[in-house]
Amino acid sequence: AQRVTQPEKLLSVFKGAPVELKCNYSYSGSPELFWYVQYSRQRLQLLLRHISRESIKGFTADLNKGETSFHLKKPFAQEEDSAMYYCALSGDNAGNMLTFGGGTRLMVKP
Amino acid sequence: EPEVTQTPSHQVTQMGQEVILRCVPISNHLYFYWYRQILGQKVEFLVSFYNNEISEKSEIFDDQFSVERPDGSNFTLKIRSTKLEDSAMYFCASRASGGLSSYEQYFGPGTRLTVT
Numbered sequence: 665a666q667r668v669t670q671p672e673k674l675l676s677v678f679k680g681a682p683v684e685l686k687c688n689y690s691y692s693g694s695p696e697l698f699w700y701v702q703y704s705r706q707r708l709q710l711l712l713r714h715i716s717r718e719s720i721k722g723f724t725a726d727l728n729k730g731e732t733s734f735h736l737k738k739p740f741a742q743e744e745d746s747a748m749y750y751c752a753l754s755g756d757n758a759g760n761m762l763t764f765g766g767g768t769r770l771m772v773k774p
Numbered sequence: 775e776p777e778v779t780q781t782p783s784h785q786v787t788q789m790g791q792e793v794i795l796r797c798v799p800i801s802n803h804l805y806f807y808w809y810r811q812i813l814g815q816k817v818e819f820l821v822s823f824y825n826n827e828i829s830e831k832s833e834i835f836d837d838q839f840s841v842e843r844p845d846g847s848n849f850t851l852k853i854r855s856t857k858l859e860d861s862a863m864y865f866c867a868s869r870a871s872g873g874l875s876s877y878e879q880y881f882g883p884g885t886r887l888t889v890t
Binding site for chain 2: 696698700706707708709710713715750754759760761762763764765766767
């Protein structure tokens with residue numbers, strides 16, 4: 665079975681402060697990890713994925729297999745980063761379904 | 775940029791009625807998915823579809839649910855006899871078949887289903 669846990673439902677920071685959204689996973693095989701973001705009144709969209717090791721909008725995430733974590737980080741939060749963030753895992757099943765965490769709402773205050 | 779579209783945006787139905795939720799995936803994508811999100815809960819996988827057949831389904835996807843790709847462009851989710859607990863936001867997603875872009879699932883805006 666695969667499971668994704670995001671321990672914080674809400675994270676509130678001031679503009680310019682560092683941000684870390686936590687994600688832990690449980691999976692017996694080799695997972696693919698993703699962060700999806702949902703801005704207000706918009707659809708879910710991919711923010712980044714661990715295999716491409718990229719930085720999008722200043723966000724980075726490193727897969728730590730020892731700690732089974734995939735935390736999302738940004739050194740200086742911006743007001744436009746306020747959104748719902750979902751960590752998701754895709755295993756080696758046939759359909760490549762995504763298993764989502766419960767989501768963390770990030771609020772960046774001015 | 776191509777997008778996944780879903781209709782209707784909001785569907786209200788009475789318990790026991792059949793509903794069909796419609797999705798138009800991105801045109802060159804080959805894998806299709808339905809997810810749902812009950813208010814205040816996680817996004818949950820329902821079913822994946824490839825090559826005109828179901829490739830995987832969750833425990834939620836019981837005999838009351840079915841999917842179809844009737845005409846090569848639409849991808850539908852049918853709930854035969856709706857229950858109150860089927861009230862949720864239903865998301866359709868699609869992805870490409872190869873290359874790095876195949877890792878990304880593109881989501882539609884969702885259909886909010888309210889069962890009364």
